[in-house]
Amino acid sequence: MKKEQILAECIAEVKGGNSTVEDCVARHPEFGRELRPLLEIALGLSPTVEAASPEFKARARAAVQRAMQGNELTVERGRMRRLQPVLSLKAATVAIGVLAAVVVAGAGTVFASQRTVPGDALYPVKTGVESVQLALTPGHEAKASLHLKLAERRVDEAAREAKTEHGPSAALPTSVGHQLDAAIGEIGKADPQKVKSFMRQLEDSTLRGELTVAGVASGKSSPVLSETTAVLQRGRLIAEVSYDNPAFMGTSPSVLDNSLEAGRFEVVGTLTGADSHSWKIDGMALGNVDYSGTPPPVDSPVKAEGIIRDGKTFITSVQSEDNASDEVTIEGVVKGSDGSVTVGGIPVTVASGPSLPQAGNKARLSGTAKDGKVNVSRVESKQTEDIGVEFEGTLTSVDLSGQTILAKRAGTQVKVNVSQAQTGTQDGQSLTLAQLQSAIGQGVQIDGLRQQNGILYAKQLLVDTHGKDSGPHSR
Secondary structure: OHHHHHHHHHHHHHHOOOOOHHHHHHHOHHHHHHHHHHHHHHHHOHHHHHOOOHHHHHHHHHHHHHHHOOOOOOOOHHHHHHHOOOOOHHHHHHHHHHHHHHHHHOHHHHHHHOOOOOOOOOHHHHHHHHHHHHHHOOOHHHHHHHHHHHHHHHHHHHHHHOOOOOOOOOOHHHHHHHHHHHHHHHHHHOOHHHHHHHHHHHHHHHHHHHHHHHHHHOOOOOHHHHHHHHHHHHHHHHHHHHHHOHHHHHHOOOOOOOOHHHHEEEEEEEEEEEOOOOEEEOOEEEOOEEOOOOOOOOOOEEEEEEEEEOOEEEEEEEEEOOOOOOOEEEEEEEEEEOOEEEEOOEEEEEEEOOOOOOOOOEEEEEEEEEOOEEEEEEEEEEOHHHHOOOEEEEEEEEEOOOOEEEEEEOOEEEEEEOOOOEEEEOOOOEOOHHHHHHHOOEEEEEEOOEEEOOEEEOOEEEEEEEEEOOOOOOO
C-alpha cells in the first residue's frame, strides 16, 4: 500500500497548504515519474470532490466495480491522454482505482483510515481501499505478496488493539488466516519456479508475526492471540514443507486447518525398505511417499522428516546418520488414544514402556521397534502452548564474542542471542557456547524466542545429536 499511502498523504498536504507538488515529488524520487501526474489529476478534481454530486459519486463507484470485475475502465479522454505518455498501463489502472476511491471517500479520509483498527468508524474505508488494490494487482505472484502484506497488517493492528481495553478483535485469527490462505492459493497458480522464493517470504513474514504476537501476549491469557499464533505457525509449517517439497502445494494446505500439525514427523532409525511408493524405518510404515531425491541404501541409519496429509507422505529431508543404533526415535504431535495412536501421523502401537502424553501434545518417543510395535524406553513431551516461538534449522555459525548464533531453515536465516539460553543436546547433555562450535552443520531447536530492541533472544537451544545435514532436501 506504500504508493497509495504516499499519494493520499501528498494530496492532503498539498490541499492543506503544507506542501507543494514539487516538494512531494522531491521527497519520493522512487515514485516521482508516476506521482506527479497522479497528484495533478487528483488535485485538479478537488472542486468536484468537495461538492461531488450523487451522480458523480455513482460513476466513481461504478468505475471501481468495473475494475474489480476485470472490465475496462473509462475516464474522460483528455485525462487518459495525459496519463499515457508517462504511465504504464498498470500504473494508469491503479491510478484510476485509487482516484475513484479518493473521490468516493475523500483523500483525507483515505489517509486517516490507514491507522484504524477493527471497530473504528473508518476501518471499512481502509479495507475497501485494500480490496480495490487487490482487484487491480495483476499476476498471481504480485497478488500473493500483497495478501502477505495484508496479513502482516492485520497482525500489526492486533498489536495496537492489544494495548486497548477491549483487546484484539475475535475475528483476528480468521482475518490473518484468510489473507495467508489467499497468498498460498495465488502462489499455487503461479510459475512453479516462483514457489521456493515465495516460501522464503512466507517463512519470514509468519515468523515476524509470531514474534509480534508473542510480544503483546506476554503474561496475558488471550484465546484470540493464542489462535492467531497457531495460524501463523501453520503458515511457517506450510512454508518449510513446500520449500523442500513443492508437491505439497498440490494438497491445497490451509493455515485454518487445525489438524495440519498432526501430520508433521521426524523419524530416526534404520531404513529397512524403500521403493517408489513406500518406505519402512524400523518397521514404521510410510505410505504413498513423495520424494524427489534418491533414498539412502536399505539397512542404513537415517533421519527422515516430512508431513503426512491426505494419506500421502511428503518427505522434506533425509539425512544419513553417523552411527547405527538399535533405537528408533519418533517425534510429532500425538493423536488418538489406546490402541489407535499416531505420532506425527505415523501409526504407532506401544508394546511396553511409559505411557504416551495426552493427544495434542508434541512428543519424542525413543525405544526399539519391530513390525510397527515400539518398546518405549523414553518419552519427552511438551504441551504445544508451552513451546512459544520456536525455530528449527541448521546451525551455521557461532559468534563467541557476541554470544550469538546463526541458524537457517527454508531459506530463512535468524541471528539469535543465546547469552540467557539453556544450551545442550536433545539427550540432556549441557553445552557451553564454545562447545556449540563443534555442532555447526547440525540441526538445532531454538525455543522461547522473543524480540527486544531489534535483537532476538532465546530461552533454550537444543542440538540434534543425530548427525549432520546432507542431501538435496536437507535444511
